[in-house]
Amino acid sequence: MxxxxxxxxxxxxxxxxxxxxxxxxxxxxxxxxxxxxxxxxxxxxxxxxxxxxxxxxxxxxxxxxxxxxxxxxxxxxxxxxxxxxxxxxxxxxxxxxxxxxxxxxxxxxxxxxxxxxxxxxxxxxxxxxxxxxxxxxxxxxxxxxxxxxxxxxxxxxxxxxxxxxxxxxxxxxxxxxxxxxxxxxxRAPLPAAPRHVDHDRTLTEVAELRDLRAMLNAWASERGFAAEPASDLVVAVVEVAGNGLRHAATPVRVRAWHHGGTLIAQCDDDAGRPVPVTAGYHPPGVSDAQPSGRGLWLARQLADAVLVDSVPGRTSVRLYFPHAVMHR
Missing domain, CATH: 3.40.50 (Rossmann fold)
Structure with a gap:
């Protein structure tokens, strides 16, 4: 070593x-x-x-x-x-x-x-x-x-x-x-999500992640994403949503929309648990004290960019998937 x-x-x-x-x-x-x-x-x-x-x-x-x-x-x-x-x-x-x-x-x-x-x-x-x-x-x-x-x-x-x-x-x-x-x-507030999005779901239990996977996969395919980039998108978003359900223990709202060739997904929970600014930048290991850090690390590998807005009473994670980058 x-x-x-x-x-x-x-x-x-x-x-x-x-x-x-x-x-x-x-x-x-x-x-x-x-x-x-x-x-x-x-x-x-x-x-x-x-x-x-x-x-x-x-x-x-x-x-x-x-x-x-x-x-x-x-x-x-x-x-x-x-x-x-x-x-x-x-x-x-x-x-x-x-x-x-x-x-x-x-x-x-x-x-x-x-x-x-x-x-x-x-x-x-x-x-x-x-x-x-x-x-x-x-x-x-x-x-x-x-x-x-x-x-x-x-x-x-x-x-x-x-x-x-x-x-x-x-x-x-x-x-x-x-x-x-x-x-x-x-770290700054995220720009407002558009009023009209492609999908808007609120999850209350882990079992609902299966339907979320299916919805995201179909959405990515409809927007021209090949099988592997679409799978990466699904894994990244589901990982973040699942973290919210498991660790925040509150409903998680998942919105998905597109801007040009970029697919964007945002996960919001109301737990308000603070997310360290360095969460997700360090590889996961046995010493990780922040469970969300491991999920964010995986999301950062699969998405192109991941933004986090964590304030008392709300945590938002936005993921960007530009078509050109995802298909390199």
Whole structure:
């Protein structure tokens, strides 16, 4: 098993280049520094960035391993978990690695999606990985091109990365916030659900989950979802609804609607049990003290984005399933 390390030592850096020269200069210098510090350097970047790094005179022979972005950047929770598993597997082999990642968030579900779209939902994972990736003794550098992202997004990037990478090297980010503080500051009331939805059911007992499964599966199929993505949607929503029935011990209202190619489901209960802001971001284990955290973790792997609004007297969980993302 990997040795547990302080989260303060985890080098999670953001590179925000404003030009190709800045990107190549900063990243090439960082790669050369990493050559002697790590057993492997994995780059999961766009074809354009790869071409910039491999074209002469910047070619770095024998130094890099290239990963397919499509293999990592699928659903947001799955992308986060794929990188975690890779780091864990390397740590189990007593190997330290440096991951250079360029998030691919191009498939955005549109204005009815999470705040700041998929980018905002992904940044929550960037905040949490400062804790969850730390035990593996590796480094992660994320490339956020300032020519492609607006200033408000770049500010959030600096808040979720402990360091900023520049041509001069790695510098502490003055905007960095610990995961709990960052997530708490970004938990906001969900946008109102539409008045007219595709389905609206209130469940009072676990036995009713069977009918919910059938309804959700038919709904997803009608909206053009293939069998496997439809099954993932059903499992995610039923898991959240079942958590409410079992742990909140109150009726659970389940609403389902669509916005363009995105299917959206929301589960509401009236128990008002507080849900920690980090619930569902950590893999389940025997030490889990929050039962809902295990269900949310599974839901985050199967949905593209999951938003939680927990206030006294009500808990709402909204799940997003964009067709393009679910069928990658």
């Amino acid at each position: 990997p040795t547990t390390r302080s989260t303060d030592a985890f080098p999670h850096s953001a590179l925000l280049p404003g030009s190709d020269d800045e990107l190549v200069t900063a990243l090439s210098a960082e790669l050369r520094r990493s050559l002697t510090a790590y057993d492997e350097i994995l780059l999961v970047v766009s074809d354009r960035t790869r071409a910039l790094l491999t074209d002469p005179p910047h070619h770095l022979p024998g130094l890099l391993r290239w990963g397919d972005p499509a293999a990592f950047y699928q659903r947001l929770g799955l992308a986060y978990e794929s990188f975690r598993r890779y780091l864990a597997e390397q740590a189990d082999k007593d190997r330290r690695v440096h991951v250079i990642a360029e998030p691919d968030l191009s498939a955005d579900p549109g204005h009815d999606g999470p705040p700041l779209g998929r980018t905002g939902a992904y940044l929550a994972y960037e905040a949490v990985c400062n804790d969850t990736y730390a035990p593996y003794g590796s480094a992660v550098t994320c490339l956020w091109d300032s020519r492609r992202h607006p200033p408000d997004v770049l500010g959030e990037v600096l808040a979720t990365h402990r360091y900023r990478l520049t041509a001069s090297g790695r510098q502490p980010s003055p905007r960095f916030r610990a995961a709990g503080d960052y997530l708490a500051g970004h």
